[in-house]
Amino acid sequence: xxxxGAPRINPSILSADFVNMxxxxxxxxxxxxxxxxxxxxxxxxxxxxxxxxxxxxQATSPIPLDVHLMITxxxxxxxxxxxxxxxxxxxHLEAASDPVALARRLRDIGARAGxxxxxxxxxxxxxxxxxxxxxVLVMTVEPGFGGQGFMAETMPKLRALVSEARRRDVNxxxxxxxxxxxxxxxxxxxxxxxxFVAGSAVYGADSVEAAIAGLRDRARAAxxxx
Ligand code: DX5
Ligand code: ZN
Numbered sequence: 001x002x003x004x005g006a007p008r009i010n011p012s013i014l015s016a017d018f019v020n021m022x023x024x025x026x027x028x029x030x031x032x033x034x035x036x037x038x039x040x041x042x043x044x045x046x047x048x049x050x051x052x053x054x055x056x057x058q059a060t061s062p063i064p065l066d067v068h069l070m071i072t073x074x075x076x077x078x079x080x081x082x083x084x085x086x087x088x089x090x091x092h093l094e095a096a097s098d099p100v101a102l103a104r105r106l107r108d109i110g111a112r113a114g115x116x117x118x119x120x121x122x123x124x125x126x127x128x129x130x131x132x133x134x135x136v137l138v139m140t141v142e143p144g145f146g147g148q149g150f151m152a153e154t155m156p157k158l159r160a161l162v163s164e165a166r167r168r169d170v171n172x173x174x175x176x177x178x179x180x181x182x183x184x185x186x187x188x189x190x191x192x193x194x195x196f197v198a199g200s201a202v203y204g205a206d207s208v209e210a211a212i213a214g215l216r217d218r219a220r221a222a223x224x225x226x
Contacts, residue, residue: 003064003087007189007219008032009212010066012177012199013057014048014146025061027208033066033087035177035197040071043095044144051077055084064088068116068177068197070143071095075102082111090114090137090175094121103132114175118143123157123164130170135195136161140188141178146199150179155191162192185215189222 012035016024028034036054041047049057058065064087069078074091075098081089082105089111096102096115103113114135115126119142126136138158141148158174165172176188177197185196196219198211205211 004032006173006194007216007223008173008195009202009216009219010035010175010195010197011202011208011212012037012146012197015199015203021057022060024203025057028202028212029062030209031063031202031212032195033064034061035066035068035199036086038067038069038071038081039144042072043092044070046070046144051080051084054081054086058085066090066114066197068114068137078102079105079109082106082109086111088112088114088135090116090135092116092118092143093125094118100129100132103129107134116143116177119151119154123161126161127164127168130161130165130168130172133172135173135175136165137175137177138193139178140176140180140184143178148179150181150184150187152184152187155187158188158191158193180215182214182218185218186222189219190226192226193219194223 010033011028014037039046039048066088067081067086069091106113112134115133116137173195174193175195176193180198181201202211
């Protein structure tokens, strides 16, 4: 699989119409990955899709899947999403009992391994294990719901993680998720993010395709400037 280059725009299907999923997946064909928010009503106070739904999304999506697991016990459940064929599987540091072993298992199955941290979780906890991951997700809202406001206070943590990865010569992607829009994407790109999840800003737009292109242009311009 040839993976797309940065900046990557990953629309979140949490903002899609769940009974018109095939149509709403087709609408994001010009994006890089379809971001799939799996929530279990334990790790976060919301419930979305499980493996069977994600398997159908995988079979239907014109672009690869970027699965974001907001669940307890990812050590038990995450490999199943890699086995379905998700290009990328991201689990939360706060929920994993052995994040390094789980990342290795995901990579062995053939997925990109991602680690996510909530706004209140320090970035330093990832410094020593950065090379075990293909993607670090710095949450820019409290996980659980689409349509929340971007938390700019997470940007110093992102910046520090990006410079730590450069210092260690680790080629991890840096993803932001939550409140990403035309008004906020430049801040995240300047802080070093290269992969941007956007739910309401994409599916809430009059033209989904124009929204994706607009976000990509802004991110590109901001990362060139920084
Ligand atoms: C929130 C999810 C996000 C959500 C983003 O917990 O992880 O992926 O869909 O939605 P927006 O872009 O609307 O903030
Ligand atoms: Zn997400």
